[in-house]
Amino acid sequence: MIFGRSERGKPPVEPVTLKILVAGGFGVGKTTLVGAVSEIRPLRTEEQLSETGRPVDDTSGVESKSTTTVAMDFGRITLREDLVLYLFGTPGQERFWFMWDELSEGALGAVVLADTRRLEDCFAAVDYFERRSIPFLVSVNCFEGADRYPAEAVRQALDLDDGVPVVLCDARERGSVKEVLIGLVRHAMDHAADRREAALN
Amino acid sequence: MSEDGQARNHWFDDEAGPVVRPYAMTRGRTTSPAQHRLDLIAVVVTEPDAGDPESDPGLSPEHVEIVGLCRGAPQSVAELAAELTLPIGVVRVLIGDLVHAKLVHVTRPVPPAELPDESILRDVINGLRAL
Numbered sequence: 593m594i595f596g597r598s599e600r601g602k603p604p605v606e607p608v609t610l611k612i613l614v615a616g617g618f619g620v621g622k623t624t625l626v627g628a629v630s631e632i633r634p635l636r637t638e639e640q641l642s643e644t645g646r647p648v649d650d651t652s653g654v655e656s657k658s659t660t661t662v663a664m665d666f667g668r669i670t671l672r673e674d675l676v677l678y679l680f681g682t683p684g685q686e687r688f689w690f691m692w693d694e695l696s697e698g699a700l701g702a703v704v705l706a707d708t709r710r711l712e713d714c715f716a717a718v719d720y721f722e723r724r725s726i727p728f729l730v731s732v733n734c735f736e737g738a739d740r741y742p743a744e745a746v747r748q749a750l751d752l753d754d755g756v757p758v759v760l761c762d763a764r765e766r767g768s769v770k771e772v773l774i775g776l777v778r779h780a781m782d783h784a785a786d787r788r789e790a791a792l793n
Numbered sequence: 794m795s796e797d798g799q800a801r802n803h804w805f806d807d808e809a810g811p812v813v814r815p816y817a818m819t820r821g822r823t824t825s826p827a828q829h830r831l832d833l834i835a836v837v838v839t840e841p842d843a844g845d846p847e848s849d850p851g852l853s854p855e856h857v858e859i860v861g862l863c864r865g866a867p868q869s870v871a872e873l874a875a876e877l878t879l880p881i882g883v884v885r886v887l888i889g890d891l892v893h894a895k896l897v898h899v900t901r902p903v904p905p906a907e908l909p910d911e912s913i914l915r916d917v918i919n920g921l922r923a924l
Binding site: 603604605606607608609610611629635636637638639664666668669671672675676677678680694695697698700766770773774777778780781784785 | 832833834835836838841866867869871872874875876880881882900911913914915916917918920921922923924
């Protein structure tokens, strides 16, 4: 190793790390969204499926994917030397929920990315975060050629609670994704305030 | 294994995927005694007074690589797994070994119960705006 020892005595900064999940159906643009704001090319990490996962490991239709691993793409945003935000794309298929449980633990919140042509693909994710009262927002990825629907129509179609923000975005655009993330963190703050209030009453 | 004649001698086939190799690095262990549940964003920091890990015969090249990577800058568990192209489960065991050997320590991410801390969330918003 060629790491210099010149910095001896000056311990490296140990950052506070936070994570945001990016969920949604297969091919909706999760990795694109992560890549748009990440300071590193999205990295891929894999976990091997445990034997208990095997009986339900039906890979029909995704034959090209490995049958033994589940991959997650993630990116990193260094907000400050001592504050680092990670974005994790959740594994596409719902059967990988055991990974979602681990990912969502301690998560700041989640972005559910939706494609209006296949809105039903994000039902599972919406349901998942609702049940665990993890703050989330729905971000409609405006694909070229897809019809534009007002946010209100998407809210009704997904039967979302009034408090859940619905925003339009372009997952390829850094500025657009930044706004989505800021919207989510704001929502997480409101969510936390509501919970504190509820706890007091 | 793909040779026809040989394949029949194995109790598993190619469809089983590479089930053996990664965990051979951990000598078959899927947990380690020092392994507290390591979050994917837990940060691994090399101890400043950690000696040369290569001189420890009990450590594998992967152990040594983790110590080296985290000496330059602290790394999250997810980043280490991606960097070493190893499954997260394997990396967790290796990190557990290194914690046990006192070569690295792990900083826990903000505990879930304390997470919605307003000042941190405000810092995140300001940080995102400044990007």
